[in-house]
Every structure is written in structure tokens, then in C-alpha cells.
Amino acid sequence: MKNLSQAEEIDEIRTLVRKSGLRSTAARITVIQFLRQATSPLTHAEIAEELTPMGFDKATVYRNLIDLAEAGLVKRTELGDHAWRFELRNPDEPEDAEHPHFVCTECGSVSCLHDVEFKTPKNKQWAAVGKVTEILLKGICSECDEE
Incomplete structure (x- = not known):
């Protein structure tokens, strides 16, 4: 900013x-x-x-x-x-631009993963997928992992 x-x-x-x-x-x-x-x-x-x-x-x-x-x-x-x-x-990104989020399954903290890019593969398996609107990763955050 x-x-x-x-x-x-x-x-x-x-x-x-x-x-x-x-x-x-x-x-x-x-x-x-x-x-x-x-x-x-x-x-x-x-x-x-x-x-x-x-x-x-x-x-x-x-x-x-x-x-x-x-x-x-x-x-x-x-x-x-x-x-x-x-x-x-x-405001510099298209309105449909998305980024993944990480949710800790232990403490519930949420982190934005702005630098992670997801590209939908262009193959038969993905033909049914029109547009990805949300990517959610769940796991244990570094703070909870240390405990």
C-alpha cells in the first residue's frame, strides 16, 4: 500500500x-x-x-x-x-482474480496465499470445470505444528 x-x-x-x-x-x-x-x-x-x-x-x-x-x-x-x-x-487485478486461502485445522487461523498461482489444466479430466472460484487448503499452521 x-x-x-x-x-x-x-x-x-x-x-x-x-x-x-x-x-x-x-x-x-x-x-x-x-x-x-x-x-x-x-x-x-x-x-x-x-x-x-x-x-x-x-x-x-x-x-x-x-x-x-x-x-x-x-x-x-x-x-x-x-x-x-x-x-x-x-483494484489492479481483474474482478474474478482469486487466490488460495489456508485454514489451520487446529486453531482456525486463516492466511491468504497471494503468491500461489493455480492454473486449470487443459485436458479431458478438467473439461467439466468451467471456472475455479475458490481454492482452500487445510492443514496445521507453523505455530500449531511447533506445539
């Missing part, structure tokens, strides 16, 4: 939100700012826990996450535990 002053960051987010066709509101700006700081996809509960003390109720946070996802600014994913997680999309 670029080194921007807070005012420049807010202006950049406002422009991004408006270009997506949404109104630029304080809640949307705050949600995007928070997701920019995140190192992994977060649940609504995790996001609301941080934003509620700032004056945004849980319903407002949820509605804005859904609006931002529908506008293509935020990606909503489900990693096998029936909880939607949200992460900021990279």
Missing part, C-alpha cells in the same frame, strides 16, 4: 467507492480502511467488534460489507465453517 496521509487515503477511498457506483459514506470509508489493515479475511463479527466502538452498529457494518461486495470492492468468501469472511479486492 502507498504511503498516504489519512486525508489522502480517505480521498482515494471516496473516489474508489464512487467509481463503483456507491455513495461514499463514513461507514463505507471506515470499513475499507479497516480491511486495508487486515492481513487475512475477517468475519463480520471480527470487523464489527472493532468498528462498533467507533459508532457503527453491527447491522450497518454488515449492510456495508454486502454493498461493497456487490460493488466488487470487497470479496466475500466462505472457508468451510459457515461464516462469511471479507477481504479487500486488489
Whole structure:
């Protein structure tokens, strides 16, 4: 992420939100700012826990996450535990660009694997696969593996 002053960051987010066709509101700006700081996809509960003390109720946070996802600014994913997680999309990548996620089966931590690339093979076995939309790897994270 670029080194921007807070005012420049807010202006950049406002422009991004408006270009997506949404109104630029304080809640949307705050949600995007928070997701920019995140190192992994977060649940609504995790996001609301941080934003509620700032004056945004849980319903407002949820509605804005859904609006931002529908506008293509935020990606909503489900990693096998029936909880939607949200992460900021990279505006420099196509909207359908995906990256794998790793979920620790011991502690439940989630990691984005941005540098891992998956290419669908062009052979008969894969002919039925139209488009891969999510790749999920499960295993034991390095912290749990040391215990």
C-alpha cells in the first residue's frame, strides 16, 4: 500500500467507492480502511467488534460489507465453517482474480496465499470445470505444528 496521509487515503477511498457506483459514506470509508489493515479475511463479527466502538452498529457494518461486495470492492468468501469472511479486492487485478486461502485445522487461523498461482489444466479430466472460484487448503499452521 502507498504511503498516504489519512486525508489522502480517505480521498482515494471516496473516489474508489464512487467509481463503483456507491455513495461514499463514513461507514463505507471506515470499513475499507479497516480491511486495508487486515492481513487475512475477517468475519463480520471480527470487523464489527472493532468498528462498533467507533459508532457503527453491527447491522450497518454488515449492510456495508454486502454493498461493497456487490460493488466488487470487497470479496466475500466462505472457508468451510459457515461464516462469511471479507477481504479487500486488489483494484489492479481483474474482478474474478482469486487466490488460495489456508485454514489451520487446529486453531482456525486463516492466511491468504497471494503468491500461489493455480492454473486449470487443459485436458479431458478438467473439461467439466468451467471456472475455479475458490481454492482452500487445510492443514496445521507453523505455530500449531511447533506445539
